[in-house]
Amino acid sequence: MAIAVRMAQTTWEGPLASGTGTVRMGSGATGELPVTWAARTERADGKTSPEELAAAAYSACYAMALALRLGEHKAVPERLAITATVTLDQAGGGPTIVSSHLDVTARVPGLGKTAFDTVVGEASDLCPVSRLFAGAKVTVDATLEPAP
Amino acid sequence: MAIAVRMAQTTWEGPLASGTGTVRMGSGATGELPVTWAARTERADGKTSPEELAAAAYSACYAMALALRLGEHKAVPERLAITATVTLDQAGGGPTIVSSHLDVTARVPGLGKTAFDTVVGEASDLCPVSRLFAGAKVTVDATLEPAP
Numbered sequence: 001m002a003i004a005v006r007m008a009q010t011t012w013e014g015p016l017a018s019g020t021g022t023v024r025m026g027s028g029a030t031g032e033l034p035v036t037w038a039a040r041t042e043r044a045d046g047k048t049s050p051e052e053l054a055a056a057a058y059s060a061c062y063a064m065a066l067a068l069r070l071g072e073h074k075a076v077p078e079r080l081a082i083t084a085t086v087t088l089d090q091a092g093g094g095p096t097i098v099s100s101h102l103d104v105t106a107r108v109p110g111l112g113k114t115a116f117d118t119v120v121g122e123a124s125d126l127c128p129v130s131r132l133f134a135g136a137k138v139t140v141d142a143t144l145e146p147a148p
Numbered sequence: 149m150a151i152a153v154r155m156a157q158t159t160w161e162g163p164l165a166s167g168t169g170t171v172r173m174g175s176g177a178t179g180e181l182p183v184t185w186a187a188r189t190e191r192a193d194g195k196t197s198p199e200e201l202a203a204a205a206y207s208a209c210y211a212m213a214l215a216l217r218l219g220e221h222k223a224v225p226e227r228l229a230i231t232a233t234v235t236l237d238q239a240g241g242g243p244t245i246v247s248s249h250l251d252v253t254a255r256v257p258g259l260g261k262t263a264f265d266t267v268v269g270e271a272s273d274l275c276p277v278s279r280l281f282a283g284a285k286v287t288v289d290a291t292l293e294p295a296p
Contacts, residue, residue, distance in 0.1 A: 002237040002246070004189050006197055008204035012211040012228040015219050021211050023204050027187075029196035030178045035208050039175075041152050048177035049154055050212070050277050053205035056156035056171050060183050061198035063160040063169050071163050080160040088152040088276060095151055097276045128236060128245045129198050132280040 010035070023048065041088075051086045051097070059084040061129035062102060069122045070108060073115055078107040100133040104142040116144040158183070171196065189236075199234040202245070207232040209277035210250060217270045218256060221263055226255040248281040252290040264292040 007026035013019055016037050023033040039047035059082040070077050083103040091098050104120060111119075120142040124130050130138065155174035161167055164185050171181040187195035207230040218225050231251040239246050252268060259267075268290040272278050278286065 002235045003243055004197065004199050004236040005233060006192070006200035006203055006236075007231060007233045008200055008207050009229060009231040010204070010207035010211040012215055012225060012230070014215070015224050016212055016215040019215055019225070021208060023208050025196055025200055025204060027192035027196055027200055028194055029181055029192075029200070033177055033204075035212075037212060040212070044154070044175035044177075046176055048173055048175055048208075049152065050205045050209035051152050052154035052156055052173055052175055052177070053201050053208065054277060054280070055154055056158070056173060056181075057198045057201035057205060059156050059158035060169060060171050060196075060201065063158040064164055064183075064185060064188070064198070067160055067162070067164040067167055076163050077160060077167070081157060082160070083155060083157040085153060085155045087150045088154075089150040094274055095276050097280060098150075126242060128243050129202060131283070132202070132245060134283065135279070 023053075051088050054097070055084040055086040055100075058086070058100060058127075058129045058133070059102070061127045062104075062123055065127035065130070066104070066106070066119065066123040069119045069126060070111070073111070073119055075108050075111045075115070078109060081105045097133065097136050099137040099139070101138075102140045104140060105145060106142070107145045111144065113144055117142065171201075199236050199245070203232040203234040203248075206234070206248060206275075206277045206281070207250070209275045210252075210271055213275035213278070214252070214254070214267065214271040217267045217274060218259070221259070221267055223256050223259040223263070223267075226257060229253045245281065245284050247285040247287070249286075250288045252288060253293060254290070255293045259292065261292055265290065
């Protein structure tokens, strides 16, 4: 049996430029989320988009991978904050996710900077969503907060 | 300037197995979405997960790509329904997104089956999120609904 099988559905009506879509999560975690081409590429205007959803998937996946690797180093995170930024641009003849950047801030009692940097790299290798972005430029800025 | 730059943040507290996370979309399209390892890999229990968010990104991206390609074939979709199913499993020594499947149902007045099948393939090539899954097994089942 697979570790996880998850679904989502988008319905769409009309041409790309003037049409509208609705995203529904299989879990019911959110209500219906409207999407439009204008909101995707101009002002988001309170609407999500494929790139924002990919950033959300990436940040959630990386946070869990980092928590797992920290545990293997006998460290428990008090708080991790992972911001993912996904950039869509023209490349290779079409719209392409050209880069995915993570800003990682961690409060991990008892963990030194060297071990932290090791774990940050390990989490990138472990996170399955991170590996989806293998064709894009993937960068990580990681900050270990000082003990209070 | 890029076509789109979109962000999301996940915060996480505690070990992987017993900790909890919160996903926030940069657009504010949803409120805070809780995530846990158990909800990701056992019963979703009303919570989203990286795989569900990736499925949402994929279905929304593919819907827009299909709408664009239909337009180039002088066809306007009355309604597209795209369900994406993302499967996480052990592969190559770690948790891996091994497959991504689309179920596509389309109501497109005046479009024949041959043109539809062409456009379905073109949309897969165009959609930038689809191309992220290049390392996974990607399959598409597409159905053109008969004219009423």
